[in-house]
Amino acid sequence: MSDETFFEPDPVTCRQLVAFASDYLDGVLSSERARAVAEHLAACAGCHDHIDQLRTTIELTRTAGQARPPGEYPGAPAHVREALLAAFRARRPQR
Numbered sequence: 001m002s003d004e005t006f007f008e009p010d011p012v013t014c015r016q017l018v019a020f021a022s023d024y025l026d027g028v029l030s031s032e033r034a035r036a037v038a039e040h041l042a043a044c045a046g047c048h049d050h051i052d053q054l055r056t057t058i059e060l061t062r063t064a065g066q067a068r069p070p071g072e073y074p075g076a077p078a079h080v081r082e083a084l085l086a087a088f089r090a091r092r093p094q095r
């Protein structure tokens with residue numbers, strides 16, 4: 001048996017997954033890469049949690065429409081508010 005004809009993309013590492021995460025959620029990865037990411041997520045609880053938090057953050061910021069201080073989301077769980085804070089820090093240039 002030979003599997004030469006079966007193309008297997010390189011496995012995605014946790015570090016790569018974090019780098020691809022937003023592209024994955026935006027659906028802009030190639031189908032091969034998206035499949036590799038999905039396979040990694042199925043096997044890696046840590047990255048699965050990371051994607052979950054990122055997706056929640058993106059949905060909250062899209063729902064808000066405009067950037068608002070994380071303090072205005074009193075109902076959000078602590079880990080979501082922390083993710084929002086990190087997103088705001090990354091977005092706003094430090095003065």
Ligand SMILES: [Zn+2]
Pocket residue numbers: 013014017040044046047
């Ligand atoms: Zn992982």
